[in-house]
Structure formats: C-alpha cells, structure tokens
Amino acid sequence: MGFHDVRFPDAIARGATGGPEYSTDIITVASGFEQRNINWQASRARYDIGTGIRTREQMAEVIAFFRARKGRAYGFRFRDWTDFxxxxxxxxxxxxxxxxxxxxxxxxxxxxxxxxxxxxxxxxxxxxxxxxxxxxxxxxxxxxxxxxxxxxxxxxxxxxxDVPCRFDADHLPVVATAYHLQQVSSIPIVEIRA
The missing domain is CATH 2.40.30 (Elongation Factor Tu (Ef-tu); domain 3)
Structure with a gap:
C-alpha cells in the first residue's frame, strides 16, 4: 500500500462531512423477523471533502493534493475534526x-x-x-x-x-461556473485499514 505521510489541508477538512461506517446485511423473512449479519466488526470512516471547499484557492489546493496522491493510488493523513x-x-x-x-x-x-x-x-x-x-x-x-x-x-x-485515508475516486469532478466559482458534487475519501 502506498502512503504519503502528509496531512490533507486542515481548513478544508474542517468543513468535511462524514464519520464511521459499518457493513451489515439485513434479511427480512416473510413473517417480518430479521436476521442481521455483521460483516465488519470495526467501523471504517468515510468522508466527503467537497463540502469543505469554500474558495478558489482551496479548490486549487485540493486539485494539487489530488494530483500528488494520483487519485486513489496513495493514502494520506486526514484530521477528523469531530474525533481526533x-x-x-x-x-x-x-x-x-x-x-x-x-x-x-x-x-x-x-x-x-x-x-x-x-x-x-x-x-x-x-x-x-x-x-x-x-x-x-x-x-x-x-x-x-x-x-x-x-x-x-x-x-x-x-x-x-489523524485517520489514514485515500481518495475513493480517480476522477475529480470540478465544474468552473465562473472565475471565482467552482462546483463540486462530491469528493469522497475513505479510511484505510491498517
């Protein structure tokens, strides 16, 4: 696994959304009873950093960071400001x-x-x-x-x-609507398990 020991920009991470995620399969039988199968015993965090981008300069910083990590290829440090x-x-x-x-x-x-x-x-x-x-x-x-x-x-x-993370996409979906305005639908990142 490739990992770059650098932290994602804090000013953008503060506006990210996300948190712990589990994987559970739920099977409901005809009588309405359920069987739950826990696939992961420990959570794995998932975040969307697109919500943290507020300026053109921050977007440029994310693009440079994304390019340096080559999309999903290299992990990095991420500060989860709700749990650090x-x-x-x-x-x-x-x-x-x-x-x-x-x-x-x-x-x-x-x-x-x-x-x-x-x-x-x-x-x-x-x-x-x-x-x-x-x-x-x-x-x-x-x-x-x-x-x-x-x-x-x-x-x-x-x-x-910090949380060891990687981008969860190899494409950065940025739309420039004007010189100082960029729109980003979502930039997902996911925790890397050690």
Whole structure:
C-alpha cells in the first residue's frame, strides 16, 4: 500500500462531512423477523471533502493534493475534526512486552469498541505508567510505542491523531461556473485499514 505521510489541508477538512461506517446485511423473512449479519466488526470512516471547499484557492489546493496522491493510488493523513483526541486511553499490548499500541476506546453501556491509532500527531503523545510520565519511542506511522523496559503496569496515553485515508475516486469532478466559482458534487475519501 502506498502512503504519503502528509496531512490533507486542515481548513478544508474542517468543513468535511462524514464519520464511521459499518457493513451489515439485513434479511427480512416473510413473517417480518430479521436476521442481521455483521460483516465488519470495526467501523471504517468515510468522508466527503467537497463540502469543505469554500474558495478558489482551496479548490486549487485540493486539485494539487489530488494530483500528488494520483487519485486513489496513495493514502494520506486526514484530521477528523469531530474525533481526533484520546485522553487517558489504556494501551493495548502486542506480542513484544516492550511494544504497546495506541488506541481510542468508544464505550456505550456494556459495549466497547477499540480503535487502533496508527497515525498519531507528532509531539502530541503523552504516555503514563502508574500516573508517571514514561520515556518512550513512538512510531508516527504505526502508533506503536516502545518502552526501554517492560512497564510495571498497563500504560495509558493521551494523543491527538489523524485517520489514514485515500481518495475513493480517480476522477475529480470540478465544474468552473465562473472565475471565482467552482462546483463540486462530491469528493469522497475513505479510511484505510491498517
């Protein structure tokens, strides 16, 4: 998978629409009862950045960004301004006792979904063990945190993060109605699963 470690322009991302998406098949039988088949256990985000473009300069920025990513070919960082911070999140261990994964937890009643954070913002991660800040090495492309020695207790982290995304089209549908006016029907982007 090709990935460019650059963030989509924040000023345009702030006006984007979208959020988590699931895939569920629902089969309704003749009696009206339903059978639901959950295809994805974890969500995948989908956004439309066309709603964030307000000026001719922003459109030019999107066109340049789209061309540099070659449409769907290369992924990039995207800031979901409705969900980009995680505070006091219990980290997930990996097979290596020195390496832990950054996560964002979503709890509702007895159900909790754990989202892997693979694109932490540089300089935003604060890791604590038993309330004490820990000296760690953070991989900004995987969200893995390496300790110099195995932590004595489960580590917690505060982090700001981006979503790894790609354009979900190889065509950019721009209509120039006047010099300062461009119309865009939709520019979809979708989260890339790690």
């Amino acid at each position: 911070e995680a505070t006091g999140q219990e980290m997930v261990p990996t097979a290596d006792p020195l390496v832990w994964q950054l996560v964002r937890r979503y709890a509702s009643g007895p159900v909790e979904e754990v989202r892997l954070i693979t694109k932490p913002e540089a300089g935003s991660v604060m890791v604590r063990v038993n309330g004490t800040p820990a000296s760690v090495t953070i991989d900004p492309l995987t969200g893995k945190v390496t300790f110099p020695s195995a932590p004595a207790a489960t580590p917690y982290a505060d982090v700001r993060f």
